[in-house]
Amino acid sequence: MAYEQLKLENQLCFRLYTAARLTMGVYHPYLDPLGITYPQYLVLLVLWEQDKQPVCDIAKKMMLDTNTVTPLLQRMEKSGLINRTRGKEDSRQRIVSLTEKGKAIQEQAKHIPECLSNDVALKTGDAEEIVKMIPTLDKLIDGLKKVEQ
């Protein structure tokens, strides 16, 4: 028999992992018509907030490393959402900018957050309580982010 602490149902991380996966699944019907994936949607969020950013800034905001972000951006360039130009001041940098297509998607995407929150509310019965996790999740993320030494 298993040790009590080794039961799946006692694992916080498993819940985070599952909740993240399932929530991303809810985005599917909204992102598929736009031809983008959830991580690509996150990149667009970053660029819609401020266009023309180097790869490292995007990576930092997404809390990912460049070895994840670079291929992601390459795919997005290939599908015509962004351009990647060399930095003028620092020629190591790649400045990522939205194409017209990338900009245009924002109009179609602006209702997604509301749709999502409606969907979640409908399915869980209580979105209120779920939104209340946000500050705690931030605390967790902030704590874990530091530990990387």
Next chain:
Amino acid sequence: MAYEQLKLENQLCFRLYTAARLTMGVYHPYLDPLGITYPQYLVLLVLWEQDKQPVCDIAKKMMLDTNTVTPLLQRMEKSGLINRTRGKEDSRQRIVSLTEKGKAIQEQAKHIPECLSNDVALKTGDAEEIVKMIPTLDKLIDGLKKVEQ
């Protein structure tokens, strides 16, 4: 400028996704010496709780599909953690059982949950509040799980 709702900082899903990734990262120093990944650890948790289960039962408990679980189990069989035998009553089934190696790891793993919770407490300053998210995460997961029609 971005619509307010389209800011990365306003996204719940992004937090779940990031929190899950970073928390899995905390497992690394414990799982690496055992030669397993986090999803493989989850499979072992399921099998330690009850040995000899068909793929579909494992998949259901992990809330994943067989197209994710099958290759995962194949890799685990390759590394000598499990065996996969044909079901006797239902020959479509693959019964997954722990090898001696798979069983032996349980002893080394039994301290992981406590280590994790210590690490998280140390890094966040307050594990109490984080553990309190569990019922809400369960509510969210339960809600989203149903929606798949």
Next chain:
DNA sequence: CAAATTTATATCGTTCACGATGCAAAATTA
């Protein structure tokens, strides 16, 4: 019982996540 449907698993292709490594352009130091 035969036909149709469902179930259990597997395979394939694409996209991510991430450790390890490489490289050239800055920035720092001696």
Next chain:
DNA sequence: TAATTTTGCATCGTGAACGATATAAATTTG
């Protein structure tokens, strides 16, 4: 200024997720 270190990005390989599709064995239906 030359040598060293750091930074920004890219590449490679492996392991996941997951949609789509396939196949054979059960199960249900007609």
